[in-house]
Amino acid sequence: MPNGNDSGSGSSSSSSSAQHHDAPSVGFVPTMGALHAGHLDLVQRSLRENAYTVISIFVNPAQFAPNEDLASYPRTLPSDVQALIEAEQAQKGLGEIGALFVPNVQEMYPPLPGTSTPFTQNVQQQEGAFVTMHGSLASSLEGASRPAFFRGVATVVTKLFHAVEPTRVYFGQKDIQQALILRGMVSSLLFGAPGKEGFKVVETRRDQETGLALSSRNAYLSDEARRRWAPLLIRGLEEGRSAFDTAIAAGESAKEVERKVTSTALGKIDSLAKQAEQESGGRVRFEVDYVSLNCRYTLRPYAEAIAAEGPAAADGAVLSGAVALIEGQGEGKEARRTRLIDNLLLGKAEEEILGASSER
Numbered sequence: 001m002p003n004g005n006d007s008g009s010g011s012s013s014s015s016s017s018a019q020h021h022d023a024p025s026v027g028f029v030p031t032m033g034a035l036h037a038g039h040l041d042l043v044q045r046s047l048r049e050n051a052y053t054v055i056s057i058f059v060n061p062a063q064f065a066p067n068e069d070l071a072s073y074p075r076t077l078p079s080d081v082q083a084l085i086e087a088e089q090a091q092k093g094l095g096e097i098g099a100l101f102v103p104n105v106q107e108m109y110p111p112l113p114g115t116s117t118p119f120t121q122n123v124q125q126q127e128g129a130f131v132t133m134h135g136s137l138a139s140s141l142e143g144a145s146r147p148a149f150f151r152g153v154a155t156v157v158t159k160l161f162h163a164v165e166p167t168r169v170y171f172g173q174k175d176i177q178q179a180l181i182l183r184g185m186v187s188s189l190l191f192g193a194p195g196k197e198g199f200k201v202v203e204t205r206r207d208q209e210t211g212l213a214l215s216s217r218n219a220y221l222s223d224e225a226r227r228r229w230a231p232l233l234i235r236g237l238e239e240g241r242s243a244f245d246t247a248i249a250a251g252e253s254a255k256e257v258e259r260k261v262t263s264t265a266l267g268k269i270d271s272l273a274k275q276a277e278q279e280s281g282g283r284v285r286f287e288v289d290y291v292s293l294n295c296r297y298t299l300r301p302y303a304e305a306i307a308a309e310g311p312a313a314a315d316g317a318v319l320s321g322a323v324a325l326i327e328g329q330g331e332g333k334e335a336r337r338t339r340l341i342d343n344l345l346l347g348k349a350e351e352e353i354l355g356a357s358s359e360r
């Protein structure tokens with residue numbers, strides 16, 4: 001058991017009425033379960049930096065559109081619990097798991113007093129309070145493809161932060177837009193727990209052999225698609241990163257940098273997609289949703305952001321992409337569609353977002 005002192009590595013400057021100076025620190029890792037090594041990196045980091053770590057597992061219906069995969073989302077609670085026990089046992093520091101919070105829908109979306117209306121995914125029929133981020137951070141990229149997604153995420157995370165009152169919170173770089181929005185929300189809504197300094201973004205954990213970003217939804221992929229074809233997105237982004245470094249070193253204009261980076265990444269993705277389609281005999285195909293180079297602060301398109309915000313926005317950027325991998329199931333069976341997202345933090349973005357001193 002911790003001795004009641006903050007075992008954190010450096011005390012947070014984010015004290016608030018909810019965070020007494022002598023109270024033990026609480027790290028919080030919100031998840032939707034189906035835990036993998038990426039989630040466990042967040043848990044391990046929290047265990048190292050806090051006296052107590054709280055993990056939540058809640059498949060939040062508000063962030064799924066009615067046509068999305070709420071019903072089929074992987075739910076693996078017994079093995080999740082086992083993975084957390086093992087992560088805690090492997091932990092050498094002082095921190096321990098204080099709680100695993102597994103609420104149900106009724107608890108997270110209680111009917112308003114005097115009513116009994118249950119939660120509905122139909123946004124027009126919803127009752128109660130919901131949190132919406134305005135501006136380019138939320139309307140671009142995933143926000144453009146999944147219009148109710150970030151409203152659902154910001155709402156549930158607000159409720160979770162209220163329930164847990166964490167000192168520090170841990171989110172993955174894999175969902176970079178989510179992390180930047182929630183960091184912005186904490187600042188915009190004057191959250192005390194966590195405070196601004198307590199918001200941590202942890203580097204994306206990848207498959208060692210293929211570089212594929214670990215993701216609960218990878219469970220939808222066949223073994224072959226996961227090994228051979230899904231890594232196409234990160235291959236494309238890596239080519240885009242090289243193009244960024246070359247274009248910046250050559251002093252190209254922001255518009256040229258943006259054009260070269262996105263066209264290089266897209267070119268690589270297209271050629272690998274054609275190869276996948278040919279070599280799989282048409283069983284695997286890809287649809288590109290977006291490949292985009294964006295400002296590391298606002299997620300506005302790179303050149304537009306530099307024109308509006310000045311040259312400081314030029315020294316780094318977020319290069320991200322989303323593709324659907326579609327696997328035919330054989331005769332008479334429906335094709336299975338898996339949405340993959342990934343990103344690279346270019347130039348100064350990496351250090352600024354992940355933190356110079358963080359153990360990655």
Ligand SMILES: Nc1ncnc2c1ncn2[C@@H]1O[C@H](COP(=O)(O)OP(=O)(O)OP(=O)(O)O)[C@@H](O)[C@H]1O
Pocket residue numbers: 030031032033038039041042170171172173174175202203204205206213214215216217218
């Ligand atoms: N590969 C990864 N590396 C680091 N963090 C990750 C990784 N994958 C997910 N996370 C982070 O774990 C937290 C919980 O994510 P979530 O439970 O949605 O898992 P997921 O793998 O992202 O699932 P999905 O497939 O639905 O996107 C989020 O902060 C997310 O960014």
Ligand SMILES: CC(C)(CO)[C@@H](O)C(=O)[O-]
Pocket residue numbers: 030031032058060063153156157175178
């Ligand atoms: C942050 C989150 C737990 C909110 O449901 C979810 O979007 C996730 O797991 O990334």
Ligand code: BAL
Pocket residue numbers: 063175178
């Ligand atoms: N990891 C983000 C959760 C989602 O895509 O629904």
